Amino acid sequence: MSTTPRFPFSAVVGHDDLRLALVLNAVHPGVGGVLVRGEKGTAKSTAVRALAALLPGLDVVRGCRFGCDPADPDPSCPDGPHPAGAAGEARAARLVELPVGATEDRLVGSLDLERALSEGVRAYQPGLLADAHRGVLYVDEVNLLHDHLVDLLLDAAAMGRANVERDGVSVSHAARFLLVGTMNPEEGELRPQLLDRFGLTVEVRAARDVDTRVEVVRRRMAFENDPVGFAARFAGDEAGTAARIAEARQRVGSVRLDDRELRRIASVCARFDVDGMRADLVIARAAVAHAAWRGAPAVEEEDVRVAARLALPHRRRRDPFDEPGIDEKDLDDALRDAAEDLDDGDDEPDPEPPGGGTDPSEGGPDQETGPDQEAGPDREAGPDRDTGQDREPSNGASEAAQPPASDASASPGDAPNGPPGEERPSADGPGTAMPIGSPARLSRVAARRFEIPGVGAGAPGRRSRARTDAGRVVRPSGETARKAADLHLAATIAAAAPSQRARGRTGPGLLLQRDDLRAALREGREGNLVLFVVDASGSMAARKRMSAVSGAVLALLRDAYQRRDKVGLVTFRASGAELVLPPTTSVPTAQVRMAGVRTGGRTPLAEGLLLARRTLAVERIRDPRRRPLVVLLTDGRATVAARPGNDPVDDACRAAGLLAADGAHTIVVDCESGFVRLGLAGRVARAAGTLPLTIDDLTAENLTSLVSA
Secondary structure (H helix, E strand, O other), rough: OOOOHHHHHHHHOOOHHHHHHHHHHHOHHHHEEEEEEEEEOOOHHHHHHHHHHOOOOOEEOOOOOOOOOOOOOOOOOOOOOOOOOOOEEEOOOOOOOOOOOOOOHHHOEOOHHHHHHHOOOOOEEHHHHHOOOOOOOEOOHHOOOOOOHHHHHHHHHHHHEEEEEEEEEEEEOOOOOOOEEEEEEHHHOOOOOHHHHOOOOEEEOOOHHHHHHHHHHHHHHHHHHHHHHHHOOOHHHHHHHHHHHHHHHHHHHHEEEEEHHHHHHHHHHHHOOOOOOOOHHHHHHHHHHHHHHHHEEEEHHHHHHHHHHHHHHHHHHHOOOOOOOOHHHHHHHHHHHHHHHHHHHHOOOOOOOOOOOOOOOHOOOOOOOOOOOOOOOOOEEEEOOOOOOOOOOOOOOHHHOOOOOOHHHHHOOOOOOOOOOOOOOOOOOOOOOOOOOHHHHHHOOOOOOOOOOOEEEEEEEEEEEEEEEEEEEEEEEEEEEOOHHEEOOHHHHHHHHHHHHOOOOOOOOOOHHHHHHHHEEEEEOOOOEEEEEEEOOHHOOOHHHHHHHHHHHHHHHHHHHHOEEEEEEEEEOOOEEEEEEEEEEEHHHHHHHHOOOEEEOOHHHHHHHHHHHHHHHHHHHHOOOEEEEEEEEOOOOOOOOOOOOOHHHHHHHHHHHHHHHHOOOEEEEOOOOOOOOOOOOHHHHHHOOOEEEEHHHHOOOOOOOOOOO
């Protein structure tokens, strides 16, 4: 049966880095895989699928489900041990795709429940890791995959083995594969710890050059009109690339990596201050692969540069709000400095022993603060190493502890403590940008974990209680178990015991039937939709207060990132409300949007809450299992009613009541400050069925979590 050919690898226009990263992993699987980041419609999947057709064919032991090599079979193969010289058969390298909705047993394998019940044997059913052995494992939208599954496949990719301990099965089998993950950053980021596990990363974007875009469309349409003929046009190029990959694979073991190049690699990694040693190892392996791909006998500076350019960008991201990437100029500077150090080392040895003193003119530990210390009183202002924001001279104390700015520093007409009807002169003007510089430090304080009452059934996460496939067993569900992992043993025995005599069982043991199998009800944690509703009106626009608000939002955003939540942002000011960020799993995007919020004008609090309600109604249709948590930050001084003639605060309370009636759990953060406090945010909180908090309460560890019974 003929199949439609894949789009040729050689026909992919542009994306040189993507193709090179894939080839380097094909040459040396120890590089650790490729993570492809990019916007939708940039041929990420096309390039990955095309690569599989270029990989050399395999000889596998006949009948082995784990793809053992007859020349070197896995001694621990569950289908083995295979005798020396076992009969083999040829097959192409496989491209195995892991769907986003895959379960753990589908990935690593599990007990074959049917054989266990019908034959009484404990048989192992292989998973996708076994299928991918000696081939390619492709995970599209890897950032949407459950974290524990990402951990499992990255562990297998790093060790070259899959160790399965589940359902009474203990199995270990070889799992060496080229791991490729693709993702759209707009749909959420991977945690930095998981990013580091990918060997190389590539950022792909659609070409902005008109001629390139025309060629992309021309080739794609030609392929769709005549796939066979189009593939034949590039058959020669494909055969040449496949042969070159095969030759590089044979050559890679003989490529020399001298100490000089190892020192160059170590110097570059130290210069970029990457954590751990994985970056050094990946660059070394990728440099060897690149030298083999070039046909060179030894690694040179050119190979190190290519490897570092692909291996370092994602390892510089240590915080969810850090953007991955690397400046080519910085890399060139690091390589130049490394070369100078190597040349100096060749000319004369360093007179100072390791750990010795430093030149006072260069500044040592006794001269000024180290990189991990706070600035001293005489330290000059400069860019903050962690936040990227401008750092002002500090005496080492936390900025949150600095004395409040005087009202004179606020813009004219700002009256944060005035009566509810008092407004800024620029009521309907463009407003000013929200101050967002210093709160980045405040956001590094761990936020309290707020959770939604009750038990949900949403996407796996780390916030609220939920019924999940993975988690602790709380009780039997009464439903029939479909998988061994779902079996509640005690309830199954209790269901089967009364029927043993009727089934003819008189001796020890139980005779089980499918209807006896009872499923376990498991409880874990879910991710929620955290919708921020931020008051950006004139009564909130004092720099000190908005700095505190933006810092609190950043702290909660970081908490939402760690708990795998979806986030959205609604702001209200002047005469209406705006959905600044529709609900998304890309928490860093929320931080960027927060920085661009404008402040000033009147306070349409009711309109902000009503927009939040409409947003949740739409999201309930899109993602009905994800429960919402609304975080309202306001001083409660509403000045614009939902309908003319109504009291603005009363309208705000009614809107808060509607949110509560819809089942949304609301946290109200009272941002009112000063000696005269009207407590209007408290009225809104009570209408929402909760109690108000202060900004300080968001990070207080001695308070109980705000969860209603």
